[in-house]
Amino acid sequence: MKYLHYMSGSTMPPTRALDGLLALSALMTTDIQRFEREHGLTTARVHLLWQLGAAGPSTQRDLAEALRVTPRNVTGLVDGLVGSGHVTREPHPGDRRATQVTLTAAGSRFVTELQRSHQDLADRLFGDLPEDRLVAFVAVLDETLERFAGLMGETGEQEGTAS
Amino acid sequence: MKYLHYMSGSTMPPTRALDGLLALSALMTTDIQRFEREHGLTTARVHLLWQLGAAGPSTQRDLAEALRVTPRNVTGLVDGLVGSGHVTREPHPGDRRATQVTLTAAGSRFVTELQRSHQDLADRLFGDLPEDRLVAFVAVLDETLERFAGLMGETGEQEGTAS
DNA sequence: TATTGTTATACTCTATAACTATA
DNA sequence: TATAGTTATAGAGTATAACAATA
Numbered sequence: 001m002k003y004l005h006y007m008s009g010s011t012m013p014p015t016r017a018l019d020g021l022l023a024l025s026a027l028m029t030t031d032i033q034r035f036e037r038e039h040g041l042t043t044a045r046v047h048l049l050w051q052l053g054a055a056g057p058s059t060q061r062d063l064a065e066a067l068r069v070t071p072r073n074v075t076g077l078v079d080g081l082v083g084s085g086h087v088t089r090e091p092h093p094g095d096r097r098a099t100q101v102t103l104t105a106a107g108s109r110f111v112t113e114l115q116r117s118h119q120d121l122a123d124r125l126f127g128d129l130p131e132d133r134l135v136a137f138v139a140v141l142d143e144t145l146e147r148f149a150g151l152m153g154e155t156g157e158q159e160g161t162a163s
Numbered sequence: 164m165k166y167l168h169y170m171s172g173s174t175m176p177p178t179r180a181l182d183g184l185l186a187l188s189a190l191m192t193t194d195i196q197r198f199e200r201e202h203g204l205t206t207a208r209v210h211l212l213w214q215l216g217a218a219g220p221s222t223q224r225d226l227a228e229a230l231r232v233t234p235r236n237v238t239g240l241v242d243g244l245v246g247s248g249h250v251t252r253e254p255h256p257g258d259r260r261a262t263q264v265t266l267t268a269a270g271s272r273f274v275t276e277l278q279r280s281h282q283d284l285a286d287r288l289f290g291d292l293p294e295d296r297l298v299a300f301v302a303v304l305d306e307t308l309e310r311f312a313g314l315m316g317e318t319g320e321q322e323g324t325a326s
Numbered sequence: 327t328a329t330t331g332t333t334a335t336a337c338t339c340t341a342t343a344a345c346t347a348t349a
Numbered sequence: 350t351a352t353a354g355t356t357a358t359a360g361a362g363t364a365t366a367a368c369a370a371t372a
Contacts (some may be wrong), residue, residue, distance in 0.1 A: 008347060013289065013290070014282075014289035015285045016301050017288075017289045018191065018281070018284065019290065020304035021184065021188055022192075024188075024308055025184055025187075026187065027311050028181065028311075044340090046336080061204075061353060061354080071336085072340085072342085072356090073341075074354090075354065075355065076339075076340090077338095081340085083308075092353090095349075096347080096348060096349085097341095097347065097348045097352065099354075109286060117354095118178070119175075122180065122181040124306065124310075125177070125310060126177035126180045126181065129177075129303065131176065133303060134177070134303075135176060136296065136300075137299075138183055139299075144288050144289065148191075148288060151287055151288075152190075205361070207363095208361095222330080223331065224330060224331080232363075232364095234332090235333090236362070236363060237331090238331065240362085241364075258329095260331070261329090261331080262330085
């Protein structure tokens with residue numbers, strides 16, 4: 001996420017909202033990536049681990065769809081994660097074409113730690129805000145997310161709305 | 164930006180704020196990248212163009228520092244942008260070791276269009292919000308950005324706060 | 327001696343296309 | 350014939366290290 005450069009210094013509220021949002025999100029992303037690198041993992045691989053934690057053991061095909069990435073790409077990511085001991089690759093019971101990817105104990109532990117670090121970051125950033133302001137903030141986020149879905153619908157692009 | 168997967172479904176306000184923020188920012192990033200690809204450019208190259216638009220003609224050394232990237236990396240990005248006609252590479256007047264990178268007319272035009280598309284997106288997303296809610300939203304963003312800078316100070320990391 | 331940018335090398339993420347094994 | 354995953358190939362972004370030209 002390299003969008004800090006979009007800080008345009010404009011004073012129009014909508015533009016300031018967008019700039020602030022991108023800037024804050026860039027800083028959070030940096031923080032999250034620091035955590036990832038401390039564990040010797042890349043964002044793409046962590047994404048796969050996260051998905052695996054949410055969906056349970058999956059075929060590479062399923063992972064490719066969930067991650068919106070080619071099957072070939074998943075092969076590489078799983079290769080790396082098998083090497084680092086975060087997942088196992090086993091024959092799929094019931095379909096001998098497919099392989100089943102499963103979190104190891106270390107993989108599960110990482111996902112749990114990531115969740116905790118995520119919550120911790122949220123608390124550090126938003127934990128001190130008065131409840132009513134935080135609720136109003138979340139409301140704007142939610143409404144804007146919906147508006148975005150609407151805009152994408154108009155434009156024809158539907159991707160990215162789910163999950 | 165592949166952080167949609169951090170949507171944890173938690174109902175705690177701080178976590179919901181962080182999730183919503185990352186999700187919205189991911190959608191905006193997708194939109195911005197669509198614009199970039201329509202122009203046959205990548206995020207890294209656009210970042211360089213943007214920097215060049217903000218700082219004016221620069222040496223590759225300056226660009227490397229501004230983009231927080233190695234000089235070698237800048238060589239590659241500039242190579243591509245010279246090839247696509249967005250920048251020129253000329254001998255630096257006064258330091259024969261250095262080269263000066265400058266936006267072409269096409270490069271400037273792109274930066275202007277990017278700015279406009281940026282503003283347009285902001286208006287589509289936030290333009291309909293009542294002024295007071297938008298101001299409150301921006302206030303939370305600003306305070307959180309400051310809090311983040313403070314946290315980074317504690318942790319020792321200072322990067323990313325500027326610009 | 328220090329700095330600017332390059333060549334050399336390498337790793338990761340990403341994609342398409344062709345191919346194998348299985349359904 | 351269609352699907353799951355692989356090998357082959359390619360391109361972009363990123364990094365370090367060694368080196369040439371200049372300061």
